[in-house]
Every structure is written in C-alpha cells, then in structure tokens.
Amino acid sequence: MREVFQQELAEVQNGLVEIAELVQVAIEQATHAFAESDVALAERVIADDQHIDERAIQLDELAIEILARQAPVARDLRIVVSALRISASLERMGDIAAHIAQLARFRFPQQVGPRDLREVFGEMGRNDVEIARQLVKLLDTEDNELAEDIKRRDDIVDGLHKSIFDALLGNGTDVNHPTEVVDATLASRYHERFADHAVSIAKKIQYLSSGEWLQQKEAATPNA
Amino acid sequence: MREVFQQELAEVQNGLVEIAELVQVAIEQATHAFAESDVALAERVIADDQHIDERAIQLDELAIEILARQAPVARDLRIVVSALRISASLERMGDIAAHIAQLARFRFPQQVGPRDLREVFGEMGRNDVEIARQLVKLLDTEDNELAEDIKRRDDIVDGLHKSIFDALLGNGTDVNHPTEVVDATLASRYHERFADHAVSIAKKIQYLSSGEWLQQKEAATPNA
Numbered sequence: 001m002r003e004v005f006q007q008e009l010a011e012v013q014n015g016l017v018e019i020a021e022l023v024q025v026a027i028e029q030a031t032h033a034f035a036e037s038d039v040a041l042a043e044r045v046i047a048d049d050q051h052i053d054e055r056a057i058q059l060d061e062l063a064i065e066i067l068a069r070q071a072p073v074a075r076d077l078r079i080v081v082s083a084l085r086i087s088a089s090l091e092r093m094g095d096i097a098a099h100i101a102q103l104a105r106f107r108f109p110q111q112v113g114p115r116d117l118r119e120v121f122g123e124m125g126r127n128d129v130e131i132a133r134q135l136v137k138l139l140d141t142e143d144n145e146l147a148e149d150i151k152r153r154d155d156i157v158d159g160l161h162k163s164i165f166d167a168l169l170g171n172g173t174d175v176n177h178p179t180e181v182v183d184a185t186l187a188s189r190y191h192e193r194f195a196d197h198a199v200s201i202a203k204k205i206q207y208l209s210s211g212e213w214l215q216q217k218e219a220a221t222p223n224a
Numbered sequence: 225m226r227e228v229f230q231q232e233l234a235e236v237q238n239g240l241v242e243i244a245e246l247v248q249v250a251i252e253q254a255t256h257a258f259a260e261s262d263v264a265l266a267e268r269v270i271a272d273d274q275h276i277d278e279r280a281i282q283l284d285e286l287a288i289e290i291l292a293r294q295a296p297v298a299r300d301l302r303i304v305v306s307a308l309r310i311s312a313s314l315e316r317m318g319d320i321a322a323h324i325a326q327l328a329r330f331r332f333p334q335q336v337g338p339r340d341l342r343e344v345f346g347e348m349g350r351n352d353v354e355i356a357r358q359l360v361k362l363l364d365t366e367d368n369e370l371a372e373d374i375k376r377r378d379d380i381v382d383g384l385h386k387s388i389f390d391a392l393l394g395n396g397t398d399v400n401h402p403t404e405v406v407d408a409t410l411a412s413r414y415h416e417r418f419a420d421h422a423v424s425i426a427k428k429i430q431y432l433s434s435g436e437w438l439q440q441k442e443a444a445t446p447n448a
Contacts, residue, residue, distance in 0.1 A: 064305060071295035081288060081308065088312070168402050178392050181405040186413065 015059040024132040026097035031125030039108040045101035052094035114180040124191040147202040157195040164188040239283040248356040250321035255349030263332040269325035276318035338404040348415040371426040381419040388412040
C-alpha cells in the first residue's frame with residue numbers, strides 16, 4: 001500500500017513538472033510576443049492555454065483519486081492537498097501568460113506599451129521566464145536553493161513593477177497616451193502576479209520538503 | 225460515522241458562510257472608502273483582511289482534518305475538496321477588496337480615479353457588493369437562482385469594466401493624467417476579478433448541489 005502511494009505521489013509530482021514546463025513555454029512565448037509584437041506567437045500562447053487548463057484538471061482528478069483510494073493521513077495528506085493548490089497556481093500562471101499575449105495582440109500592429117519602458121518590461125519578462133525555468137527544476141528536484149532564488153527574483157520583479165509605476169506616475173516621462181498607460185499598468189501587474197504565484201508554490205515545496213516529501217522520495221529511490 | 229461526517233460538513237459550510245460575510249463587509253467598506261476617499265475606512269479594510277486570511281486557514285485545517293478522519297470518497301470527497309477551493313477564492317476576494325481600499329489610501333487626500341468615471345465605478349461597486357451578499361446566501365442555502373443571479377451580475381460588471389476601458393482609451397474623455405489612468409485601470413480590473421471569483425464559487429456550488437451536497441443536507445435536517 002505504502003509503495004503504491006509512493007508511485008502515485010511520483011505520478012502527481014511528474015504531472016506538476018509537466019504543467020510547469022508548459023507554463024515555462026507560455027511565458028517565454030508571451031514575453032517574446034509582447035516585446036516583438038508577434039501577433040501569431042501571441043495567438044499560439046492564447047490557444048495553448050487550454051492545454052494547461054486541461055492538464056491541471058487531469059492532475060486534480062488524479063490527486064482526488066489518490067485521496068479516495070489511499071485515504072492518506074498526516075503529512076501524506078498534506079502533500080496531496082498541496083499538489084491540488086500548486087496545480088491551481090500553475091493554471092493561473094498560464095492564464096497570466098495568456099493575458100500578456102493578449103495585450104500584444106490587442107495593440108497589434110502597434111507595439112504594446114510605452115517605448116520608454118520597453119527595456120524595463122524586457123527585464124521583467126526575462127526574470128519571469130527564469131522564475132518559470134527554476135520552478136520546473138524545483139518541482140522536479142525540491143532543491144531548496146532554487147526556492148530561495150525564485151524568492152530573490154520575485155523581489156527583483158517587485159522592484160521593476162514599482163519602477164514602472166513610478167515612471168507612469170512621475171512627470172519626467174514621455175508616457176502620455178492613455179492607451180500606453182493602461183497597457184503598461186496591466187502588463188506590469190501581470191508580470192508581478194506571475195512571479196507571486198511562483199513564490200507561493202516555492203513556499204509550499206519548502207514547507208513539504210522540510211518534512212517528508214523529499215525524504216519519502218529518497219527512501220523510495222535509495223540509489224538516486 | 226455518516227452522521228459525524230454530516231455534522232462536520234455542516235461545520236465546513238458554516239465556516240464558508242462566515243468567511244463570505246467578512247468578504248461582504250470588506251467589499252462594502254472598500255467600495256465606500258474608494259467612492260468617498262475615506263482613508264480611515266480604507267485602513268480598516270486593509271487591517272481586517274488578516275482576519276479573512278486566518279479564517280480561511282482555519283477552515284482549510286478543518287477540511288484537511290475531515291479528510292484524515294473520515295477518508296470520504298466519491299461525492300463526499302469532492303465536497304470537501306471543493307470547500308478548500310471555495311475558501312481559496314473567498315480569501316482572494318478579501319485580498320481584492322483590500323487592493324481597492326489601498327487605491328483610495330494611496331491617493332488620499334485626493335479622490336481616486338477620474339471624476340468622469342466615478343459613476344461607473346459606483347455602479348461596479350454596487351454590483352460587487354450585491355454579488356457578495358448573494359454569495360453569502362448561496363453558500364448558506366445553495367439556492368440555484370442565487371447562483372444564476374451572480375452570473376448575471378458578473379455580466380453587468382464585465383460590461384462596466386469594458387466601458388471604463390473604452391472611456392480610458394477613447395478620445396472623448398477628460399481623463400488625461402496618468403495617475404488617474406493607472407488608478408482607473410487597476411480599480412476596474414479589481415472590481416472585475418472580484419465578480420469572477422464569485423462566479424467560480426457559484427459554479428462549484430451548482431455542480432455540487434446538482435449532486436449530493438443539497439440532498440445530504442436535507443436528509444440530515446428533514447424538518448428544515
């Protein structure tokens with residue numbers, strides 16, 4: 001029974017890694033579409049978001065089946081409940097990537113956002129992409145250093161978010177057209193929320209890894 | 225065992241109703257603070273959000289205890305898992321109310337948002353408040369008509385959200401100052417997301433009520 005549970009838990013973990021990989025592709029393509037006004041790429045991100053949603057639902061069904069079949073308790077139960085929450089956060093990160101792509105699509109053929117802020121958005125986008133990459137590895141390896149690095153990068157994203165608002169609200173900017181202000185406000189908020197969700201996942205994994213998820217995995221694969 | 229489960233389920237349901245009541249107060253006060261630039265009220269909403277977070281954590285702990293003690297299966301299991309998700313949505317609605325309050329506080333002593341759009345925001349706020357009230361009743365009674373009404377009001381909020389963006393992006397508006405555009409963009413997005421979360425909860429309750437949550441409750445209290 002215990003061994004079956006370990007296998008099912010590994011299946012859940014692999015499912016989370018796979019969804020995180022789809023999210024990583026989504027944010028890579030969304031930030032590229034945003035920077036380059038690539039409307040075809042933006043449309044692909046928007047269409048592909050459905051796959052992320054479907055995979056998240058499948059993973060939730062698997063987690064609910066495990067709860068029904070195995071009736072886990074204590075830490076085991078918390079691992080499965082956390083997987084449900086992590087899947088919800090990943091699904092939301094996919095939505096946000098699609099929102100960023102939508103901004104690029106709506107404004108096409110014009111470039112989205114103010115020219116003055118393009119560099120800052122590029123920096124935010126690179127950090128979101130790097131956070132998504134680290135999240136894939138974190139879900140796979142539970143390496144605490146990756147969780148800490150995601151938090152550090154989130155601080156950077158928060159700082160960039162603040163600098164965009166300072167630029168929009170300050171007087172020394174060329175950003176005057178309301179369309180640019182609206183787009184920059186939403187884009188900055190989306191980039192910031194994307195990183196927030198990653199931090200929320202990283203904290204859950206740190207909590208679980210400090211307990212038994214990691215230890216169970218090592219016990220199940222002693223040669224790894 | 226079955227009877228204990230029914231009691232615990234009722235406890236979860238009551239917990240959700242209580243959190244929804246806190247969310248209702250939060251959005252009432254937040255939209256009032258937003259409309260009237262009432263900074264003291266805004267600060268109360270921001271401070272009180274912690275209570276909502278704490279209550280949501282307590283409810284999650286209760287749901288996890290029920291999963292551990294009762295090991296529910298089938299529809300019973302889905303009810304408890306749905307409660308976890310509903311609590312997460314309510315917690316997020318509390319956050320959004322606090323965000324609306326923060327906009328009022330940041331801009332104080334000036335009024336937040338463009339004067340031209342104040343009436344539209346008032347209308348959005350009234351709909352969000354009404355949605356929150358209906359959500360309390362829906363969680364208590366599982367009355368399908370309330371769920372449908374929440375969806376209808378969400379459509380109204382979506383229309384108002386669109387009209388605010390049209391006004392911000394159009395040329396025939398007096399909204400020129402970037403601060404007003406930023407505030408109106410964020411405020412409109414928050415109002416819209418608040419209603420979205422309510423719809424997501426309403427759909428979960430409709431799904432469960434069409435199955436067994438409602439029937440179980442009737443079976444447990446045959447005289448009600």
